[in-house]
Amino acid sequence: MNYKSRFRILRTSITLAVLAINASADQTPDLTQATLDDLMNVRVTSVSKKAQSLSQTGSAVYVISRDDIRRSGATNIPDLLRMVPGVDVARINANTWAISIRGFNYRYSSKVLVMIDGRTVYSPGFSGVYWDQQMRPLEDIDRIEVIRGPGGTVWGANAMNGVINIISRSADDTRGGLLSAVAGSEDRAQSVLQYGGSAGAHGAYRVYGRYAMNENSPGIPGSPAFDAGHNIQGGFRSDWTLSAEDKLTIQGDLLGSSEHQTISTLFDNRLPGMYTFTDPVQVSSGNILGRWNHVFSNGSETTVQMYYDHFRRYDQALNTLSTGDFDFQYHFHAGARNDIVTGAGYRVAEQSYVDGYEAVFGSGHRRDHLFSTFLQDEIKLNQSLSLTLGAKIEHNSYTGFEFEPSMRLVWAPTAHQAVWTSASRAIQQPSWLDAGSQIDIQSVPIPGGFGLVRLSGNPSLPAPVLYDYEVGYRTEVSKELTLDTSVFFSDYHRLDTLEAQTPYFTLDPAPPHLVIPSLYQPFGKAHDYGVEFSARWNATKWWRLSPGFSFLQMNVSQDPRSTDTGFPAAPGDSPKHEAQLRSNITLPHHVDWDVSAFYVGTLAGGSTAAAPVPAYTRVDSRIGWHIGESIEFSITGQNLLRPRHLEFLDGLQVIPSQAARAIVARVTWAF
Numbered sequence: 001m002n003y004k005s006r007f008r009i010l011r012t013s014i015t016l017a018v019l020a021i022n023a024s025a026d027q028t029p030d031l032t033q034a035t036l037d038d039l040m041n042v043r044v045t046s047v048s049k050k051a052q053s054l055s056q057t058g059s060a061v062y063v064i065s066r067d068d069i070r071r072s073g074a075t076n077i078p079d080l081l082r083m084v085p086g087v088d089v090a091r092i093n094a095n096t097w098a099i100s101i102r103g104f105n106y107r108y109s110s111k112v113l114v115m116i117d118g119r120t121v122y123s124p125g126f127s128g129v130y131w132d133q134q135m136r137p138l139e140d141i142d143r144i145e146v147i148r149g150p151g152g153t154v155w156g157a158n159a160m161n162g163v164i165n166i167i168s169r170s171a172d173d174t175r176g177g178l179l180s181a182v183a184g185s186e187d188r189a190q191s192v193l194q195y196g197g198s199a200g201a202h203g204a205y206r207v208y209g210r211y212a213m214n215e216n217s218p219g220i221p222g223s224p225a226f227d228a229g230h231n232i233q234g235g236f237r238s239d240w241t242l243s244a245e246d247k248l249t250i251q252g253d254l255l256g257s258s259e260h261q262t263i264s265t266l267f268d269n270r271l272p273g274m275y276t277f278t279d280p281v282q283v284s285s286g287n288i289l290g291r292w293n294h295v296f297s298n299g300s301e302t303t304v305q306m307y308y309d310h311f312r313r314y315d316q317a318l319n320t321l322s323t324g325d326f327d328f329q330y331h332f333h334a335g336a337r338n339d340i341v342t343g344a345g346y347r348v349a350e351q352s353y354v355d356g357y358e359a360v361f362g363s364g365h366r367r368d369h370l371f372s373t374f375l376q377d378e379i380k381l382n383q384s385l386s387l388t389l390g391a392k393i394e395h396n397s398y399t400g401f402e403f404e405p406s407m408r409l410v411w412a413p414t415a416h417q418a419v420w421t422s423a424s425r426a427i428q429q430p431s432w433l434d435a436g437s438q439i440d441i442q443s444v445p446i447p448g449g450f451g452l453v454r455l456s457g458n459p460s461l462p463a464p465v466l467y468d469y470e471v472g473y474r475t476e477v478s479k480e481l482t483l484d485t486s487v488f489f490s491d492y493h494r495l496d497t498l499e500a501q502t503p504y505f506t507l508d509p510a511p512p513h514l515v516i517p518s519l520y521q522p523f524g525k526a527h528d529y530g531v532e533f534s535a536r537w538n539a540t541k542w543w544r545l546s547p548g549f550s551f552l553q554m555n556v557s558q559d560p561r562s563t564d565t566g567f568p569a570a571p572g573d574s575p576k577h578e579a580q581l582r583s584n585i586t587l588p589h590h591v592d593w594d595v596s597a598f599y600v601g602t603l604a605g606g607s608t609a610a611a612p613v614p615a616y617t618r619v620d621s622r623i624g625w626h627i628g629e630s631i632e633f634s635i636t637g638q639n640l641l642r643p644r645h646l647e648f649l650d651g652l653q654v655i656p657s658q659a660a661r662a663i664v665a666r667v668t669w670a671f
Contacts, residue, residue, distance in 0.1 A: 046145040046165040048376060048388070049154045049341050050331050058388060058408035058420035060086070060472055060486040060532060064144040066169075071584055071594045073622035073636030074138070075187045075212075075664060077166065078131055082598050082618075083582060085548035086148040086532040087162075088574055090600075090648035093227040093657040094186070094214045095132040095259045095281070098648050101148050101162030102490065103528055103554050103574040107650050111428055113151065113159035116166045117251065119289055119307050123321060124349045124368055125361075127158055127431040133255060133285055133311060134166075135231060137192045137210055139180060139668070142169040148532060149488060150468050152404035152426035153390040154341070156372050160426045160466050161490075168251070171196055171204040171239045177671040178208075184664035186638075189213045203240040210234070217657035218644045219262070225657030226278040229259025245295045252288035257281070262655040263316065266358040268509050272443035272450040276655065285311035300332035316653070317356025323349045339378040346371055351432065362436035368397040370429075386410050398430040399463045417475035427463040434496060434520055435459045444516070451514040455498065458520040467491040480538040487531050495524030495556075497564035523559035524567050528552065542587070548580040572604035572612070590626035592634075595619065603648070616645045618659075630671060636664045 043051040047059045054063060062084045074080045078097045082089045088105045090098040100109040108128030114121050116136070122129050144166050151159035174196045182190035189212070196206030210233040219225035235253035242248055264276040289307035296302075309323045329343035347370040353361040376390030391405040406424040413419075437457040444451045472486035501517040530552040537545045554571035558564065579599040586592055596619070603613035619641050624634035639645070644658040 042143075044145050045167075046147055046151070046163055047154075048378070049329055049343070050339075055416070055474060055476065056410060056412055056418055057474075058386075058410040058418075058422055058472075060148040060470065060488070062146045062148070062484075062534060064146070066142060069138050069141055069144075071592060071622065071624070072596065073594065073620055073634065073638070073664060073666075075182060075184075075190060077134060077136070077138075077144075080138075080144060081146070081164070083546075083548070083580055083596070084146045084148075085534050085550040085578065085580065086530075086552075087146060087164075088578065088600075090603075091659050092648050092650045092654055093225060093261060094217050095227055095229050096261065096650070096654055097131040098573075098650065099129070099131065100574065101146075101164075102488070102530065103526075103552055104161070104570065105574045105648075107654065108433075110158065110431065111160040112162050112164060113155055114164045114166075115155075117168050117289060118165075118291070118305055118327070119287060119309060120323075120325070120347075121309075122158055123351075124429075124431055125319060125321065125351055125353065126433040127429065130283075130311075130313065132229075132231075132257060132259065132281075133283055133313075135210075135212065135233065135255070136166075136235075136253070137180070137194065137208055139178060139192060139194070140168050140174065140206075140208070140237075142167050142173075148486070149422070149470055150404075150406065150424040150426035150466060153376060153392050153406040153424065154374055156345075156374075156392055156394050156404065157370075157396065157402065157427055157429035157463070160428045160464075168237065170249075171206045171237045174206045175204060178668070179671070180666065180668045182664060182666045184662055186214060186217070186660055186662035187212065187664060188215050199238055199240070202242065203238060205236065205238040207236045208234065218660050219657050220646060220655070223262065223276075223655045225655065226260045226262050227657050229257065229281075231255060231257035231259075231283075245297075247293045249291045250289070252286070254286045255283065257283040259283075262657075263653045264655060265316070265653050266440050266443060266452075268358060268440065271452070271509060271511065271513065274442065279316060280314070282314040283311065285309075285313075298332075300330070302331070303327075303329045305329075317359060318354035319351070321349060321351045323347065337380045339380070340376070342373075342375045344371075344373040353432075358440040360438040361432055366432060366436070369395075370397070371395045384412050386412075394429075396429050398435055398459075398461070399427075402427050402429075402463055418473070420470075420472045420474075422468075422470045424466075424468045426466045426468065428466075429463055430461045433457060434461055443513075446514055449511070449513055451503070451516045454515050454517045456501075456517060456519050461496070461520055462494050462522050464492065464494045464496070464522070467493075482536045483533075484535070485531065485533045488529065490526070490528040492524075492526040492528070494522035495526060495567075496520045497523040497558060497562050497567045499523065499561075500563050521562070523562035523564070524556065524570075525558065526554060526556045526570070528554045542585060544584045546580075546582040546584070550578045552576055569605065575601035575603060575615070577601040592622070592624040592626075594622040594624070596621075600647070605649070611649055613646055613649055616647070617641055618645075630669060632666075632668045634666045636666070638662045638664065 041053045081087050088100050098105050108126040110127035114129045147163040151163040178194040180192040192210045194208035199205045213230040216228045217225050233255045237251035240248040259281045263279045287309040291305040293303045305327045313319045325347045327345040331341045350367045352365045372394040374392035378388045388408040394402045408422040410420045435457045439455045441453040468490050470488045474484045476482045498518040499521045503516045532550045534548040581597045583595045598618045602615045605612040620638045622636040639661045644660045
């Protein structure tokens with residue numbers, strides 16, 4: 001699409017907005033006018049599977065609010081996560097991201113659990129997230145709760161280093177119509193059309209459609225990038241108040257996507273050459289979720305949730321996954337001191353993999369079962385001191401029974417401050433990649449021929465385990481200033497290393513060659529520590545500053561039996577220092593001016609990349625103008641300091657592109 005076409009789209013959107021300037025719409029109040037006391041008492045649900053005040057929560061939690069989302073100028077969820085201290089967000093290309101919490105970052109980061117409205121979205125094939133499949137209208141997100149640190153006691157496997165829970169707005173809060181149009185130099189076009197209304201006397205619904213398109217990004221020198229793509233998405237949500245005691249939610253989404261990536265790979269039928277080319281990625285996915293909540297006469301409540309999720313993805317090979325999940329939860333009080341949450345769940349995941357260019361996954365098909373139960377008790381020791389004890393027991397298809405306990409102690413001497421400490425054990429469930437894959441990494445010349453470096457999964461791998469210890473302090477210093485800081489020490493055991501096996505010659509596939517095999521083994525260890533800090537300061541009635549900072553020190557070691565020479569470089573995939581500063585200014589005449597600065601330290605070059613990535617500072621600036629009660633127009637400049645910069649080098653075949661300076665114009669009309 002050329003610049004004239006994009007200008008026509010933008011001009012049409014502005015014309016629609018101006019024509020609708022007299023339209024009225026009921027606006028749900030957001031946090032723009034909230035005091036910091038209101039912000040500290042936002043109710044979060046991700047820590048204990050029950051609503052808790054943020055100020056009294058014994059965990060390192062950061063909440064991205066609706067107002068944070070609106071004023072960020074971001075067009076996708078990964079860019080929103082940049083504002084959270086301790087969360088490492090690195091763009092590989094326009095459709096591929098490496099996102100982790102507290103280290104161990106790479107494209108398929110496997111130590112963070114990501115959920116959308118309680119639906120787990122990681123793939124058991126590699127325990128990571130396809131972020132390009134998690135695009136959704138940002139206008140419908142109520143908040144994003146990010147837990148830094150283990151959440152295994154309530155959420156189970158893969159909530160090892162943290163939890164990202166994306167929570168949608170109720171259909172009752174989105175009645176009426178919404179039209180959003182975006183045009184930009186990188187995200188060339190985005191549009192959302194949505195309508196919501198009443199469903200009978202006691203229900204509400206919304207339906208939406210979304211389209212997005214992006215152009216090719218700048219490539220790294222010597223490697224042109226081809227990462228253009230487009231996707232179309234639709235979905236619905238309905239919320240029902242069946243009675244004074246019963247509420248029901250049903251929601252679902254469909255997504256179709258077509259995108260490109262530049263990869264470098266082997267072909268088993270064209271050995272020994274490595275080939276670099278533009279590879280198409282095709283995705284189709286859908287999900288449906290139902291959740292019923294019942295409150296008993298004594299105040300206890302139960303929640304039953306079920307969902308089905310399916311995707312079909314052609315990405316170097318054909319990968320399909322179908323997941324069915326059932327979850328039951330019961331929350332009740334036992335006497336005056338004990339606040340108990342318990343529950344049980346079952347998940348079945350059926351996946352298939354049609355062999356790709358250089359990878360084989362066992363027989364190409366497997367079915368995994370996950371059974372779980374948990375119990376967590378918050379004990380009120382006195383008016384200011386509470387102790388939370390809990391544990392989760394799971395049985396998975398790879399390692400059998402696993403145990404994930406935790407302890408949290410919160411001391412709140414006043415209503416405006418809390419000191420907390422925690423100790424947890426969490427595990428990372430092995431994936432199909434770890435247990436049953438065979439991947440030919442590269443070919444190397446040897447006298448008289450060539451060798452093939454081959455990586456094989458290990459079905460006997462135990463689950464990596466983490467012992468985590470944290471201390472935090474959260475306070476509202478005044479009506480204008482809040483502070484939140486946490487210190488952690490993390491002790492990892494049974495991390496995967498690549499151990500060389502005995503080389504051998506083979507004739508299959510031709511031509512004859514030497515195979516240089518490596519096998520996953522649990523010979524790695526790590527001892528990490530760090531600090532995370534965030535604050536919000538209302539400098540004046542019209543100016544808010546939100547600084548953040550994180551420091552991470554990773555120290556890895558290996559079992560004496562290990563010969564893996566790449567594992568010691570693992571800390572190089574994650575920056576030691578990250579910092580953020582966001583400024584939100586409300587000007588006269590309904591104008592907002594928002595500036596965000598993000599600093600990310602150097603990546604030394606880790607286990608997935610041989611070369612370092614320089615430190616960079618990203619600055620975004622947004623001007624927003626409210627026209628009446630229903631229209632908002634904004635222009636955002638992204639990556640303003642430099643024409644382009646590199647954020648991550650991926651060692652898993654994908655050739656990275658660079659993040660470029662960009663401009664984004666957006667019009668939103670609520671009618």
